[in-house]
Amino acid sequence: MLELVTWPRNPWSIFDELESLQTDMSRMIAGQERDQAGDRGRAWRRPTYPLMNVWTSADGMVIDAELPGVDPKDVDIAVQGNELKLSGRVNATTAAEGETYHRRERPAGEFTRTLQLPFRANAGGVKANYKNGVLRVTVPRSEEEKPRKIAIEAA
Amino acid sequence: MAKTEVVKRDDNSTKVVGLPETGTVYIPDVDISENGESVRLVADMPGVDQQSVDVTVENNVLTIEGNACTPPPQGYEALGREYAVGKYRRTFTLSHAVDTEGIKAGVRQGVLEVTLPKREAVKTRKIAIGG
Incomplete structure (x- = not known):
């Protein structure tokens, strides 16, 4: 189960806490396309990417992931059984000719995150929508697992 | 002019004295770059659209603000x-090299991009060398 975590964005005051928030569920894999100037300017690296909010109902689950400025073509959503795997890449903005960076805090690189669903998913019915930098994935529960109401026959 | 003087960070800027802030205020991650013509500021503000973002300049302080609106x-x-879905805010002190009249901003997929043109007087000029 995901823990309730309100993400503080001020990098310095909570730096120690960040370590404890690391989960083995997610990681930013290498491939950080950052130049030297950028590394100096970037304050910190997120242990969990992307951040997610999760909702549930009898019908299934809705997952929101914060992925600002990502090309939807670069994101893969794979659902198998009771596992949802979200992977892709965030492209770093590249400096045009004559342009130098003073600060590069925005994360870039490849990411993979796997969620265990509390049910078996109907993989064919998964829907994804990307709006304003937030990816919303709707995962329906497989029909045979949905709760059923049993009619009681009168004797 | 040192390059770092162009835009400075102010981490304490979200502590507004006076009325208490309701809800969570986040400091967006930014990339700041510069060329001979302008300074470019790119900020990650997921959940924000064109209508819910505000870019203001007052006394050489640039404020970017936005409300995430993902229901x-x-x-x-x-x-x-x-x-948490909340507010974004971050302020930057601008150098006098920035032409505050010509600032342009746009939002695309939760990313705010602000272009701050430099004043004519400080733009990079190529000097022709007479033979």
Whole structure:
């Protein structure tokens, strides 16, 4: 189960806490396309990417992931059984000719995150929508697992 | 002029004295770059659209503000929350090299891009060398 975590964005005051928030569920894999100037300017690296909010109902689950400025073509959503795997890449903005960076805090690189669903998913019915930098994935529960109401026959 | 003077960070800027802030205020991650003509500021503000973002300049202080507006899905209950949907705010002190009249801003997929042109007097000029 995901823990309730309100993400503080001020990098310095909570730096120690960040370590404890690391989960083995997610990681930013290498491939950080950052130049030297950028590394100096970037304050910190997120242990969990992307951040997610999760909702549930009898019908299934809705997952929101914060992925600002990502090309939807670069994101893969794979659902198998009771596992949802979200992977892709965030492209770093590249400096045009004559342009130098003073600060590069925005994360870039490849990411993979796997969620265990509390049910078996109907993989064919998964829907994804990307709006304003937030990816919303709707995962329906497989029909045979949905709760059923049993009619009681009168004797 | 040292390059770092162009835009400075002010981490304490979100502590507004006076009325208490309601809800969570986040400091967006930014990339800042510069060329001979202008300074470019790119900020990650997921959940923000063109209508919910404000860019203001007052006394050489640039403020970027936005409200994330991703409504929770209907008929579902929250199971886990790693981020709160709230406000973004960050302020930057501009150098006098920036022409505040010509600032342009746009939002695309939760990313705010602000272009701050430099004043004519400080733009990079190529000097022709007489033979």
